[in-house]
Amino acid sequence: MSAARPGEFELIKQFFAPLAKNPGSVGLTDDAAVLSPRDGYDLVLTKDVLAADIHFFADDAPEAIAAKALRVNLSDLAAKGATPRGYLLGLALPKDWTAEWLERFCNGLAADQAAYDIDLFGGDTIRSSNGLQVSITAIGEVEAGNAVRRCGAKPGDQLFVTGTIGDAAAGLKARLDPEFCRRSRLDEDQEKHILDRYLLPRPRTRMAPIIAKYASASMDVSDGLLSDARHIATASAVDMHIDLEAVPLSMTMAHIKEAAPETFFSCLNGGDDYEILAAVPAQDAAAFAADSEVAGCRVHAIGRVEEGTGGVHLSKNGAPLAAGQSAGFRHF
Structure with missing residues (x-):
């Protein structure tokens, strides 16, 4: 028999109050939390x-749903250097929720x-209906003035990406x-x-201070590598040049590339990677890569930034390629 479902206030007390340990949240006993930013820091918010x-x-495990919901947001923060x-x-x-499900979610x-x-x-x-x-x-939070936007990429920057691409799609x-x-x-x-x-997802939170230190532009790869490169290119009014042979792949994606090439490209730009795509000034590229390695997150140089108007240009070992039909994930 399922445990009785608690009412709203008992639900808060039983499931969520134990998660609210910051003094500013006063154990969820008030209508709002109060947060004071540290001196010399900016707050960064994402939803x-x-x-x-x-x-x-x-029907996914409640624990996994909770983790994914939190981690996709942490990925956004990391890409801003926060x-x-x-x-x-x-x-x-939903109307059929149970106390057991909610306990596992929490x-x-x-x-x-x-x-x-x-x-x-x-x-x-x-x-929910x-x-x-x-x-x-x-x-x-990030040191004041150091949040990394999409709009800062400059001609001459090198493009880097963390982790591997395409597995989630x-x-x-x-x-x-x-x-x-x-x-x-x-x-x-x-x-x-x-x-x-x-x-x-595995948000690259350890990369946050490194992104803040070196990157001129950055965002997490959620809609697809090429789609998100285009977001940075458009915001920065530059062009991105990406060598597809340099894009890091897991052993599984490398296998799919050989076994099912007709679906490989759609996976490559399918989204849900939650890696970080960053533009880094060329003179800082070696230090950026070295510091990332020390932080336990290897990065790969996949291309460069050039003058332009928001385009993404693909090549394979130096030979230009068409972008194909995959446009990344779209909500509507």
Whole structure:
């Protein structure tokens, strides 16, 4: 038998108050939290809303849904060079929610709070008539004036990306199409790898101070590598030149490239990577790469910034390529 569902105020006290350890949140006993930025620092705020069967599957583990909702926001903060401080949570629960589900969801939040040194500041919980929705506003801090925008890329900068690209989009294809792994000739470990990368992003929070120190422009790769490169190019009024052979791939994506080339490019620009794409002045490129390695996050140089008007130009070992038809993830 399922445990009885608590009312609104008991729900807050039982599930969410234990997550609110910052003094400014007063244990969620007031209508708002009070946060004082440190002297010499700016606050950086970002929000992502995740909806069932759009950004995750309704039957995913509650712990994983909570982690993904929090981590996609931490990824945005890292790309701005900001260190996370806390977050606000908006939770729209479907009519069939249970206390057991909510306890597991909060366990997922608690685990990531410990992993990323962040606390719940407050939020709201409502009933949804259209499935589960999770909205998180994350708050970070960066030394005053040092937040890294999209609009700062300059001709001569080198383009870098963290981690590997395309795994999460391949994982989504595997969730939507049971035959994808068979057609791509993936073994059990390879299938597990791409499913895990889709379900559980790995925000590059250790990169935040390095991004703030070196990058002239930066953003996280959420809509797709080429799409997000175009976002930076447009905001900075420059062109991006990317060598597809330099884009870092996991062993699984390298396998898909050979076994299923017809789907490889769509995975490469499919989104949900939550890596960081950064433009770095050429004179700082070596130091940027070295500091990233020390922080435990290898970066790869994938191209350069040139004068232009917002274009993205692709090459393969120096030979120009057409961009293809994949435009990255679109919400509408």
